[in-house]
Amino acid sequence: MKLYKVFGAVFIIISGLIYTLERGFSMLSTSLIRAGFFSGGMGGEIPEVEVNTLFSNLYVPLFLIIGLILVVYGFLKK
Numbered sequence: 001m002k003l004y005k006v007f008g009a010v011f012i013i014i015s016g017l018i019y020t021l022e023r024g025f026s027m028l029s030t031s032l033i034r035a036g037f038f039s040g041g042m043g044g045e046i047p048e049v050e051v052n053t054l055f056s057n058l059y060v061p062l063f064l065i066i067g068l069i070l071v072v073y074g075f076l077k078k
Contacts, residue, residue, distance in 0.1 A: 022056075
């Protein structure tokens with residue numbers, strides 16, 4: 001049915017949105033730490049920018065898998 005395809009697409013889009021937002025905020029927050037490090041003139045080791053991976057948040061792969069299952073089920077049910 002069309003409803004399964006729509007819900008599947010919504011779950012995939014939400015998964016991508018959560019992943020993008022989490023990755024962006026993670027990069028922004030660690031870049032602020034580096035900027036403070038350089039502006040303070042501190043010596044020593046430069047902090048690494050840590051960006052979250054796909055599996056660092058439980059909901060991203062869960063929503064992606066649910067979305068793919070719903071889309072495939074929608075096409076097979078037709």
